[in-house]
Amino acid sequence: MQQRDSLGYTLAVAAVLCVVCSLAVSTAAVSLRGRQEANVKLDQQKNILDATGLAIGEYGVQANELTMKEIDTLNAYVSAKLVDLQTGKYVDAAEDLGKYSLVEEAANPDTSIPIENPVFNPGEPRRPKVMKVYFVKKPGTDKILQVVLPVYGKGLWGTLYGYLALKSDLETIQGLTFYQHKETPGLGGEVDNPRWKAMWDGRKLYDPSGTPAAMVFKGPAPKGDEYAVDGLSGATITSRGVTNLIRYWASDDGYGTYLGELKEEINDDKSSASEGEK
Numbered sequence: 001m002q003q004r005d006s007l008g009y010t011l012a013v014a015a016v017l018c019v020v021c022s023l024a025v026s027t028a029a030v031s032l033r034g035r036q037e038a039n040v041k042l043d044q045q046k047n048i049l050d051a052t053g054l055a056i057g058e059y060g061v062q063a064n065e066l067t068m069k070e071i072d073t074l075n076a077y078v079s080a081k082l083v084d085l086q087t088g089k090y091v092d093a094a095e096d097l098g099k100y101s102l103v104e105e106a107a108n109p110d111t112s113i114p115i116e117n118p119v120f121n122p123g124e125p126r127r128p129k130v131m132k133v134y135f136v137k138k139p140g141t142d143k144i145l146q147v148v149l150p151v152y153g154k155g156l157w158g159t160l161y162g163y164l165a166l167k168s169d170l171e172t173i174q175g176l177t178f179y180q181h182k183e184t185p186g187l188g189g190e191v192d193n194p195r196w197k198a199m200w201d202g203r204k205l206y207d208p209s210g211t212p213a214a215m216v217f218k219g220p221a222p223k224g225d226e227y228a229v230d231g232l233s234g235a236t237i238t239s240r241g242v243t244n245l246i247r248y249w250a251s252d253d254g255y256g257t258y259l260g261e262l263k264e265e266i267n268d269d270k271s272s273a274s275e276g277e278k
Contacts, residue, residue, distance in 0.1 A: 042071075044179050049074050051165040051175040052136050052146050053201065062194060078148075080134045085254065088261035091130055100132045102150055102161070120212060120248040122153030123241065127254070134163075144266055146174050149255050153245025156237040158182035160191065164246060166205065168266060170259050173214060176200045176246070188238030199229035205250050212250035215243040 046063035049055045054074045055063040063071070082091040082100065105111045105128035112126040134148035145168055152161045162178035177197060183189045190196055204226045207213040213227045216239040221228035231239045248254050 045071060045075060045078075047177040047179040048078060048134055048148055048163050048165075050197070051148055051163040051177040052078075053165070053175055054136065076139045077136050077145075078134055079137060080132055082130050083133050083255075083258050084130055085127075085258060086129065088257035088259075097132065102128060102132070102152070105130065106152075115248070115253070117248060117251065117253045120244065120251045120253065122245040122248040124153055124159065131255070133255075133258070136165075144168055144262075147259075147262060149249060151245050151249045151254075153241055153248065155181055155183050155241040156188050156235065157184070160238075160241065160245065162191075164249065166259075170263050170266070171205050173200045173203045173205055176242075183235065183238050188232060188235035190232045190235065191238065191242065196230065196232070203227060203229060205246075212247035214246050214250070216240070 046055075046066070049063040049066075049071070054077060055061060055066055058074060059066060059070060066074070080097055082093055082096060083089070084091050106124070106126050109126075111130070112128050115121065115124055115127050131150060133150070135144050136146035136148070137144055146165050147168075147170065148163050148165045150161070151164045152159055154160075158181065160178050160181040160183070162176060162181075164176050165174035166172065167174050175197065178191050181189075181191065183191060199221075203214050205212065205214050207227070215228050216231055217225070217228040218231045218236065218239065221230050250256065250259075
């Protein structure tokens, strides 16, 4: 039997403790995985509701102040589809909707392409070939009130992941939110500030020539500028990153082709509705 103060006894105790702690951590990670995934999904749902303005419009509060019942009520307005960004067409794979992971799709060379746009570059190496987009529709109808586009791009310390909501003209921004980022609190972290997020409502995504033009200005945005919101004080790189990611995803390398297809779809629906009223 080893002495308690011997080197062998000490190493044996340390090894046992390591094994026990490893098993405890692994067990906790596995048992909590479902709850963690559910929390991530809930946080994304809240950000979609904030980007669309549904939470404020219906209940007068930010989505993180809503009850689960209120969130479920508003989620009835939101649906999703998968879109091939190159063709702008929907992907008929409803069974993949619930399993879709933007991060995994972008990291897999088989499901993504390199980002090589020299003009509009979000600072990321790749983007998915297929993206999951969301729609706001009045329950029981097919009329599209808004489209919500997942967006991402580099900030100062890492990637910002968020949602860009567009009104039905597909040229006017409804809202912008970020559900994950590593920006500095009080500086780049001000992308979470409700006052700053509210500035995006009504900004134009494109200039008259169809070029992506929405931006975060350096300093206060000029009065009457329909493309710009105020810059984030002390966060030049984050401000530039937000501008770059919005313009990239609005370009033809991002959602541009799809938005063109969707605009035709919306216009066709309006024409059909007008014919039906005659």
